Amino acid sequence: MVMPIQILPEEVASQIAAGEVVERPSSVVKELIENALDAAADQITIIIREAGKRLIEVVDNGEGIPNIEMELAVQRHATSKLKNAADLFRVSTLGFRGEALASIGSVSHLTLLSRVQKEDIGGLIRVEGGEVHPKESLGIPPGTTVRVEHLFYNVPARLKFLKTDRTEKRHINDVISRYGLANPKVRFKLFQDDDLVYQTSGSGNLREVLAANYGVSSARQMIEVISEDDNLKVSGYISPPGLTRSNRKEMQFFVNQRPVQDPALSKALTQAYHTLIMKGRYPISVLFLEVAAERVDVNVHPTKSEVRFEDKGEIFKGVGRAVRRALLAHTPVPDVDNIRGAQLWGGPAPDHRHVKRQVDPAWTMLEKTQEDVPFGFSQDSAQISAELGAPILRLIGQVAATYLIAEGPDGLYLIDQHAAHERILFEQFMANQSGNIPSQVLLDSVVVDFSPSSADLVQENLPILNQLGFDVEEFGPGSFVIRSVPVLLINTSPEATLRAAVEDLEVDETPLEKNKEEKIIARVCKKAAVKAGQVLSPDEQKRLILDLESCQSPRTCPHGRPTMIHLSVDLLEQKFGRTGPR
Ligand code: ADP
Ligand code: MG
Numbered sequence: 001m002v003m004p005i006q007i008l009p010e011e012v013a014s015q016i017a018a019g020e021v022v023e024r025p026s027s028v029v030k031e032l033i034e035n036a037l038d039a040a041a042d043q044i045t046i047i048i049r050e051a052g053k054r055l056i057e058v059v060d061n062g063e064g065i066p067n068i069e070m071e072l073a074v075q076r077h078a079t080s081k082l083k084n085a086a087d088l089f090r091v092s093t094l095g096f097r098g099e100a101l102a103s104i105g106s107v108s109h110l111t112l113l114s115r116v117q118k119e120d121i122g123g124l125i126r127v128e129g130g131e132v133h134p135k136e137s138l139g140i141p142p143g144t145t146v147r148v149e150h151l152f153y154n155v156p157a158r159l160k161f162l163k164t165d166r167t168e169k170r171h172i173n174d175v176i177s178r179y180g181l182a183n184p185k186v187r188f189k190l191f192q193d194d195d196l197v198y199q200t201s202g203s204g205n206l207r208e209v210l211a212a213n214y215g216v217s218s219a220r221q222m223i224e225v226i227s228e229d230d231n232l233k234v235s236g237y238i239s240p241p242g243l244t245r246s247n248r249k250e251m252q253f254f255v256n257q258r259p260v261q262d263p264a265l266s267k268a269l270t271q272a273y274h275t276l277i278m279k280g281r282y283p284i285s286v287l288f289l290e291v292a293a294e295r296v297d298v299n300v301h302p303t304k305s306e307v308r309f310e311d312k313g314e315i316f317k318g319v320g321r322a323v324r325r326a327l328l329a330h331t332p333v334p335d336v337d338n339i340r341g342a343q344l345w346g347g348p349a350p351d352h353r354h355v356k357r358q359v360d361p362a363w364t365m366l367e368k369t370q371e372d373v374p375f376g377f378s379q380d381s382a383q384i385s386a387e388l389g390a391p392i393l394r395l396i397g398q399v400a401a402t403y404l405i406a407e408g409p410d411g412l413y414l415i416d417q418h419a420a421h422e423r424i425l426f427e428q429f430m431a432n433q434s435g436n437i438p439s440q441v442l443l444d445s446v447v448v449d450f451s452p453s454s455a456d457l458v459q460e461n462l463p464i465l466n467q468l469g470f471d472v473e474e475f476g477p478g479s480f481v482i483r484s485v486p487v488l489l490i491n492t493s494p495e496a497t498l499r500a501a502v503e504d505l506e507v508d509e510t511p512l513e514k515n516k517e518e519k520i521i522a523r524v525c526k527k528a529a530v531k532a533g534q535v536l537s538p539d540e541q542k543r544l545i546l547d548l549e550s551c552q553s554p555r556t557c558p559h560g561r562p563t564m565i566h567l568s569v570d571l572l573e574q575k576f577g578r579t580g581p582r
Contacts (some may be wrong), residue, residue, distance in 0.1 A: 001514035011106065011130040014076055015155070018103035021303060024162060025052025025151055026171035028104055030303070032146050033165055033179050034094035035101075036060035037186065038081065039144060042202060045189045052172060053151055060332070062141040064116035070123040070135050074112060076102035090293040094258060101146070105159070106130035108151045111264075114144040124478040129154045155306075164456045173198060175212045178252060178259045181286050184209050209317035210237060210286065214250075218243060218284070223330045225287060227322035232315060233290040234322035240330060241273065244281035246466040246473070254288045255296060260307050261295035265289075268316040272323035280471070280483075287323075291315065390564075393545050395538075402532040404541055411568040415537065417544060419557035421529035426558040429468065429521045441484040446494045449479045450502075457502040464517050465501060468524070472498065492528040500527035522558040 006085040008016070022028055029046060036044045049055035061102030065073050072078045082088060088096065104110055105127030113124030122140040126133040162168055169192055180188045180200045187202030200209050210219035222237040222333045248295025253265045263289075272570050299307040386450075393406035393413055404415040429437065450458055455478040458465070465472050469486030482494045489497050502521050530536065536544070548563065549555045557563055573579075 006367045009552075014102050014106035014130050015138050017076065017099055017222070018107045019158075021099055021103045021160075022107060022151075022336075023303075024171060024446075025168050026175045027303065028052065028108075028151060029058070029172050030150055030175045030179075031095070031100035031104065032056070032058035032148075033176070035146070036062055036144065037179070037183060038093045038095050040061045041143065042185060043187045043189075045191070046172075046176060047191045048169070049193055051162075051168040051192075053159075053162070053165075053168075054149065056151065057145065059143070060142075064144055065114040065123070066116050067121065067123045067135075067137070069121055070112065070114065070125045073114075074101045074105050074110070074125060074127050074132055077511060078102070087251055088299055089297075091298055092256070092293055093243065096299070097304075102130075104148055104151075105132070109149040111147040111149075112144070113138075113140055113147075115140050115142050117142045126357050127441065136571075139155065139363060149396050164453065166456055166460050170460050181206070181213065181252065182207050182254045182257050182288070185250065206237065206286070211357050218285065222286075223285070223326050224327040227318070227325065229318065231295065232318040234287060234319055235290075236285065236287040238269070238287065238323055238326060239284040241276040241327070242282075243279050244283055245463065246281060246338050246471050247462065248282050249463070250284040252281060252286050254286075254291065255298075255307050256290060257288070258298065258304065258307070262307070262311065264316055265319060268319040269323055269447075272320045272327065274342050276327065285323075287319065289319065328367075331508050344345060390549045390551065393549065395545050398536055398541055401535045404536075404545060405518070406545055408566070411566060411570075411572060414565045414567070415545070415548070416532075416557075416561075416563055418529050418532050418536070419561055419563040420544055420548045420554075422525050422559075423527040423551055423554060423563050424544070424555045425488055425528055426522060427551045427553075428547075429486070429525065430518075435454045437467070438487045439469035439471060439484040440487045440490050441471075442482065442494060446482045447475055447479055448482065448498055454502055455480070460515070461502060461520065464520055465498075467517070468501075468521065470498065470501075489524065489528045497524050500524055504574075516536040526560060 021031065022535060025048075029048075029052065033044060033046070036058060039060060041062030042059035043061045045059045047055065047057040047059070069080070075097045075098075081093040081096045082091070082098075100108070101112065106129060109129075110127040112125045112127075113122060120139075121137050122142075124136045124138055135247070145219050151161075172192075173190070176188060176190050178200060180198070184206045185204045186200070188198065189196060189199045198212065200212050200574040207219055207222070210222055213219075214222075218239070221240055221243050223235060223240055225236050226236055227234045248266055251266045251269055253260055253262060269285055269287070270282060277283065292311065295310040297310075298304055300308050343363055369448075391408035391410070391413070393408050396405040396407060398417075399405055399414075402417060404417055404420075406413045406415060432438070456530070458472070458476060458480055460474060462474075469484070469488075470482065471484040472480050472482050475481040483500060485492075485494050485497065500523050503523060530544075531539075555563055
């Protein structure tokens with residue numbers, strides 16, 4: 001039976017359009033953030049529950065929507081950003097299709113609350129599965145709040161195709177951190193199930209946003225790019241050749257403030273690094289291209305993540321040139337860790353504290369303002385470690401294949417070899433973190449299979465694992481191939497270390513990225529450290545003590561257990577009942 005041709009009811013048309021615009025919770029977040037930015041908001045708060053399936057709420061302090069336009073805002077093809085077709089060729093706003101609110105409203109329970117500064121009263125409008133309810137009035141502060149509940153409640157197919165909560169949350173985090181980079185003057189806050197998981201200061205300092213996204217230490221290393229000619233301005237930051245990733249995800253480009261994905265731009269960037277970084281590694285970039293609006297077509301993709309340039313070749317050459325120039329002008333910072341290698345047996349322990357603190361004063365400020373300094377040892381812990389540093393030790397030997405005995409300035413030290421080694425590995429990782437951890441290519445790459453939920457975790461933590469020196473890549477459903485491992489772990493089974501890295505991770509719901517990295521490091525070090533019961537050669541014993549001496553906090557393992565027990569000469573004398581002169 002053939003059906004007659006008919007114009008689709010508005011509700012169905014919206015749902016079809018929604019299919020293009022709203023693929024997953026993060027697409028909603030993207031559209032709502034873009035609306036807030038178009039409304040010139042400088043504070044945007046995003047509240048997420050259950051990975052966006054239960055709630056996505058975006059609160060802004062922007063211009064708001066005039067009361068009489070509230071109904072229009074949720075209509076399809078209703079926009080305040082375009083007047084005629086010609087405008088389409090000089091779009092300066094992020095939105096212009098007039099589709100987002102209508103589309104989102106057709107697949108969720110949407111509430112729009114808004115007030116413009118000069119009106120006394122705000123409006124509230126609800127849309128349920130495309131059905132618009134009558135507007136209500138209420139007193140609210142200026143700005144707009146969009147609340148999206150029960151996303152895809154009426155599109156079970158979409159709901160079914162959503163990934164795990166972790167993955168959907170990661171997509172949301174990615175979107176927000178990207179807009180954070182593009183808008184350093186805007187103060188972003190992201191809450192996931194009541195936890196504040198990301199925030200930027202809105203100070204306008206791009207490096208601060210880099211620090212929020214990549215950690216203070218990576219942010220500090222990033223190289224500034226500035227280049228301008230008649231048709232193209234390129235600015236932003238790129239990573240030095242020593243700071244790389246094993247995937248392309250962190251090569252970020254913005255064209256006229258709009259995040260875009262363009263393989264050709266990525267190629268221009270990687271080519272500029274040619275011979276500077278290893279094959280299979282990719283730089284981090286946050287590059288802003290400014291092109292005259294009429295020289296770029298932004299209307300080539302429903303989610304507007306692709307653009308078309310009038311003169312592609314020229315743009316790519318310009319990007320390559322700008323990056324190459326910045327790289328050439330960059331002088332590498334001296335490697336702090338060579339100092340450790342130069343230390344001799346019995347010599348004074350190197351003072352890492354001074355080296356660590358040799359930073360631009362502006363950065364010290366930044367570290368202090370960070371609520372949670374990721375790795376840089378804070379001033380306080382440096383002071384503590386000065387008092388609690390390891391004594392210079394003379395090795396005597398190993399007992400029970402578990403403890404090392406050493407003589408120190410004031411008596412006898414019993415060292416737990418496992419705990420000590422854990423501490424050493426941990427600090428070596430910490431000192432090298434942010435992509436500088438040397439890795440060793442495995443002669444035979446190893447394929448490891450995971451359960452679906454663990455596979456998800458591995459997938460989610462790939463950026464961190466890469467940063468720690470693991471070259472791991474997805475190899476098929478639930479399986480991953482390990483191509484290289486951190487040099488520090490070369491004596492441990494790659495499979496066991498990778499498993500250890502993601503073990504128990506699901507326990508913490510939405511840990512901060514930085515804490516997570518530290519946790520993964522601690523876990524990996526535990527796995528990789530020498531075990532109790534392992535016989536060590538005299539050289540290995542010496543090495544262990546030497547390395548322990550150069551630790552910042554040699555007296556405890558990363559989990560806080562002691563690495564050594566001290567039997568003072570006084571105590572020995574007391575135990576032996578000696579009282580007189582020695
Ligand atoms: P578009 O952004 O493409 O114009 P949307 O459906 O996203 O389409 O939004 C429709 C209209 O609603 C916008 O053009 C704008 O006038 C208004 N609007 C939406 N969100 C906001 C907001 N956060 N602040 C002010 N106005 C908004
Ligand atoms: Mg929009």
